[in-house]
Amino acid sequence: MSKEANILKSDWDVITIGGSVSGLLAAKGIAEAGFTVQILEEDLEIGIPERCDGLVSMKCLETIGIAPTNRVIQNIIKRAILYSPSGLTIELDASRQRVLVLNRSQFDRELAKIASRSGVDIKVGNRVTNKIEKDGKVRVESKSNIQTAKWVVNAAGCLSLPDKNKILQAAKFEVIGNWFDRDRVEIYFNQMKSPGYFIWVIPISSDSAKIGVAGNGVNQFKILDEFIASKEGTVVKKTAAQIVVGGPIDNFLSGRIVSVGDAAGQAKPTTGGGIYSGGVGGMLAGKYLGESLSSGDSFRIKEYERAWRNLFGKEFGLLLQVRRILERLDNDNIDKIFTAVSSSNILTKISSESDFDYHSIALLKTLGLKNIIQIASIAGVDKLESLRSLLRLSK
Numbered sequence: 001m002s003k004e005a006n007i008l009k010s011d012w013d014v015i016t017i018g019g020s021v022s023g024l025l026a027a028k029g030i031a032e033a034g035f036t037v038q039i040l041e042e043d044l045e046i047g048i049p050e051r052c053d054g055l056v057s058m059k060c061l062e063t064i065g066i067a068p069t070n071r072v073i074q075n076i077i078k079r080a081i082l083y084s085p086s087g088l089t090i091e092l093d094a095s096r097q098r099v100l101v102l103n104r105s106q107f108d109r110e111l112a113k114i115a116s117r118s119g120v121d122i123k124v125g126n127r128v129t130n131k132i133e134k135d136g137k138v139r140v141e142s143k144s145n146i147q148t149a150k151w152v153v154n155a156a157g158c159l160s161l162p163d164k165n166k167i168l169q170a171a172k173f174e175v176i177g178n179w180f181d182r183d184r185v186e187i188y189f190n191q192m193k194s195p196g197y198f199i200w201v202i203p204i205s206s207d208s209a210k211i212g213v214a215g216n217g218v219n220q221f222k223i224l225d226e227f228i229a230s231k232e233g234t235v236v237k238k239t240a241a242q243i244v245v246g247g248p249i250d251n252f253l254s255g256r257i258v259s260v261g262d263a264a265g266q267a268k269p270t271t272g273g274g275i276y277s278g279g280v281g282g283m284l285a286g287k288y289l290g291e292s293l294s295s296g297d298s299f300r301i302k303e304y305e306r307a308w309r310n311l312f313g314k315e316f317g318l319l320l321q322v323r324r325i326l327e328r329l330d331n332d333n334i335d336k337i338f339t340a341v342s343s344s345n346i347l348t349k350i351s352s353e354s355d356f357d358y359h360s361i362a363l364l365k366t367l368g369l370k371n372i373i374q375i376a377s378i379a380g381v382d383k384l385e386s387l388r389s390l391l392r393l394s395k
């Protein structure tokens, strides 16, 4: 469709709300199937502000179809070190997992370029204020106009989730310092400072890093200010954002509205990482919306939800259990788990056998029954049913 036609157009096959990873990928799939699609993005620029740290696997980039160039990749991670509240450490070799740090703004811009080349019309600075289903269409009201579409993709991120209990407030700082290990991510657990979560340090280079924290009922900026003061460093950027940790919503489809990415709860309940799982959500929604529109069979879109749950349902179920356990642990319990894990020989196995994108299933398989029972008893998961469900999910 010509640019002039897009300017005048007010009736679309699909309107996508949100121009980040999941919305861009959904829209790209719809355009490639030959249908008209517009993205309405409230920010003034795709990828800005950067609210995410961009830790992903190489498999994520390959699946999403972004070339692994220096423009997009800021760093390659080979190791991870976990700190317990009292300073015990667990070090993992992550070289097999091919973990990357993305320039997330650039990554989104690359996706926008690909989507635009496929025929997606992107309008930035356009906040959607309302969407109403009527007569088999959806009326979408935005800052600049009112339009209609056969389908709407809700890719508006976690703030569009109806259940705000699924969201944690997060903060991310960019820091210049001299204590970063260029190829090592650092994770600090402390239930007094960041209950149910952790502080992360993701190096961009040997003298700069992205440092973040999440949690509710705590002052994220204060926690990070204190953490950085204890280590030294200069904060050059502070960003507040949210992560979603409550798992997938019950229905990705509501009438003619299809939710994807964080808006569908498609981020890992343990870390809030959602570039891969939410991106795949966008790709699947795009594929099945394209098929639905081509065939005129609106039930075809239901396959999107089935396909996503087939890929991630079990893993996310397990991660939710892990989150519930983590929320209940106190600092002593965490120290005991660190001691139990480091005194066994499983660390080498975890390093060599785990999968960045499906880490919990791989982790449980590696831990084995004896270690799971030991950790579960430290964590107070003594109810047989909880343990059974963990083991069932790990099969």
Ligand SMILES: Cc1cc2nc3c(=O)[nH]c(=O)nc-3n(C[C@H](O)[C@H](O)[C@H](O)COP(=O)(O)OP(=O)(O)OC[C@H]3O[C@@H](n4cnc5c(N)ncnc54)[C@H](O)[C@@H]3O)c2cc1C
Residues within 6 Å of the ligand: 017, 018, 019, 020, 021, 022, 023, 040, 041, 042, 043, 051, 052, 053, 054, 055, 056, 126, 127, 128, 129, 155, 156, 157, 158, 170, 171, 172, 212, 241, 242, 243, 260, 261, 262, 263, 267, 272, 273, 274, 275, 276, 278
């Ligand atoms: C501090 C932090 C660090 C993170 N680090 C990682 C990481 O290392 N690895 C990882 O995999 N994940 C990480 N995540 C999670 C990751 O950022 C998200 O899972 C991912 O960006 C979700 O993509 P999305 O497209 O679903 O939604 P979002 O990226 O949230 O995008 C939603 C878009 O919708 C727009 N929008 C919202 N409302 C409207 C409206 N009404 N009208 C128009 N536009 C609207 C927003 O402006 C935004 O651009 C992190 C998140 C945070 C907060």
